[in-house]
Amino acid sequence: IVKVKDVSKVYKKDSGVPIYALRNVSVAIGDGEFVAIMGPSGSGKSTLMNVLGCLDRPSEGEVLIDGQKVNLLDDEALARVRNQKIGFVFQSFNLLPRTSAIENVELPLIYSERDKISGLAKAALENVGLGDRLNHQPGELSGGQQQRVAIARALVNDPEIILADEPTGNLDSRASYEILALFQQLNRQGRTVVIVTHEPDIAEYATRIIKIADGAIESDAANLNV
Amino acid sequence: IVKVKDVSKVYKKDSGVPIYALRNVSVAIGDGEFVAIMGPSGSGKSTLMNVLGCLDRPSEGEVLIDGQKVNLLDDEALARVRNQKIGFVFQSFNLLPRTSAIENVELPLIYSERDKISGLAKAALENVGLGDRLNHQPGELSGGQQQRVAIARALVNDPEIILADEPTGNLDSRASYEILALFQQLNRQGRTVVIVTHEPDIAEYATRIIKIADGAIESDAANLNV
Numbered sequence A, B: 001i002v003k004v005k006d007v008s009k010v011y012k013k014d015s016g017v018p019i020y021a022l023r024n025v026s027v028a029i030g031d032g033e034f035v036a037i038m039g040p041s042g043s044g045k046s047t048l049m050n051v052l053g054c055l056d057r058p059s060e061g062e063v064l065i066d067g068q069k070v071n072l073l074d075d076e077a078l079a080r081v082r083n084q085k086i087g088f089v090f091q092s093f094n095l096l097p098r099t100s101a102i103e104n105v106e107l108p109l110i111y112s113e114r115d116k117i118s119g120l121a122k123a124a125l126e127n128v129g130l131g132d133r134l135n136h137q138p139g140e141l142s143g144g145q146q147q148r149v150a151i152a153r154a155l156v157n158d159p160e161i162i163l164a165d166e167p168t169g170n171l172d173s174r175a176s177y178e179i180l181a182l183f184q185q186l187n188r189q190g191r192t193v194v195i196v197t198h199e200p201d202i203a204e205y206a207t208r209i210i211k212i213a214d215g216a217i218e219s220d221a222a223n224l225n226v
């Protein structure tokens, strides 16, 4: 359902040595899988997620979503695929600061023209325990509450593919496991889930674990402990 | 060395019920202690840290740094105390986006007029493993690298008191333990360290653990496992 083939991402910084955030990475994720991506800080996990999620174009290689080569699409067409099929939880949340939690969560609905259906944003926030924080702006929320708004926004459009970049980094154990249980439930209902995490306890929820180091895949195997 | 007495922090949101982020909290942290603060998302940890670190004024109660009542100081005097005595690692990093890593880390030195001493900012970044990222702006750094710039900035002025709000939330295990080892070393050299964490493994490094729930102290005890 989501595939990258021989993908590289290079950054050239001043006159220095080019930085290979990704080098020749190939990953194929099947419909309905639950994948965890792990690896050290700076190893390329977010870069890989941004390419999988059509938020960033690779320097080389192909990206296919449902068999369609999306690296060939223009920005507008790419944004449409993203909005229809993918829900993305950003490592740094990316919430609009002057906008309430409920309005932040409504954004993907406006784009997919589903905002006529009232109550979706409210329900999404209730599902992550923020029913009493709907009108708070991000600056009026704790770090973990902001993270949960970002999660609610990723899920409100009921996407086929959920890509979550360190979705529990700011959450206590109980809130982390509530979020993971939510992802597991969505996965059992047929959604494909890919999460970046640096915590082995969180990775245990996945059926497949991909390890990345220095921009390359180090290992990619079934999680035998599930 | 840092003390809050009967401190409360109330937010009034629209016409709703006031939110007590902190209610009658009293905590006294002694010179040279290593304290971990734990608790659920939204329980008041960052609010308590901001009050301890002179970044936010309580609605009620007293805040004392080295015996001086800082809640009575004006903003400029408070900022001076903060710059001289406290190094703060923010949960959301608070880096200047258009500014390189090394310039971000130099900021506290400019304020304390120690920026004449060259190499301090570079050394601070090298100590957190970012010697090869000095000229990158935050947007050109991974989440964990941004977090480490925030840590370097908190430590560059060699503060007596280090307050770190979830300093390892975006770091893999190895980088987390490197940062904790660094804090431990600074603590053995006499610095007072207070870290908010939601990970029990990280809290194990502390000699005292404070648990907070719903804006109030739930427990405050020595860590018997050290």
Ligand SMILES: Nc1ncnc2c1ncn2[C@@H]1O[C@H](COP(=O)(O)OP(=O)(O)OP(=O)(O)O)[C@@H](O)[C@H]1O
Pocket: A011, A012, A013, A019, A020, A021, A039, A040, A041, A042, A043, A044, A045, A046, A047, A048, A091, B133, B136, B139, B140, B141, B142, B143, B144, B145, B170, B171, B172
């Ligand atoms: N715009 C950029 N210019 C230069 N280098 C960049 C840029 N963006 C990212 N990098 C570098 O690419 C590498 C990979 O970054 P990436 O964000 O994918 O890491 P990550 O695995 O998500 O790390 P973390 O666990 O810390 O979030 C890092 O070393 C980073 O410094």
Ligand SMILES: Nc1ncnc2c1ncn2[C@@H]1O[C@H](COP(=O)(O)OP(=O)(O)OP(=O)(O)O)[C@@H](O)[C@H]1O
Pocket: A133, A136, A139, A140, A141, A142, A143, A144, A145, A170, A171, A172, B011, B012, B013, B019, B020, B021, B039, B040, B041, B042, B043, B044, B045, B046, B047, B048, B091
């Ligand atoms: N400006 C504000 N207006 C209204 N409520 C606020 C404001 N700032 C914080 N709050 C509320 O105060 C409570 C405590 O927030 P705080 O940031 O201290 O929590 P926390 O323990 O650090 O949580 P986390 O672990 O998620 O970072 C939260 O419920 C939050 O919604």
Ligand SMILES: [Mg+2]
Pocket: A045, A046, A047, A091, A165, B142, B143, B144
């Ligand atoms: Mg990342």
Ligand SMILES: [Mg+2]
Pocket: A142, A143, A144, B045, B046, B047, B091, B165
């Ligand atoms: Mg917090």
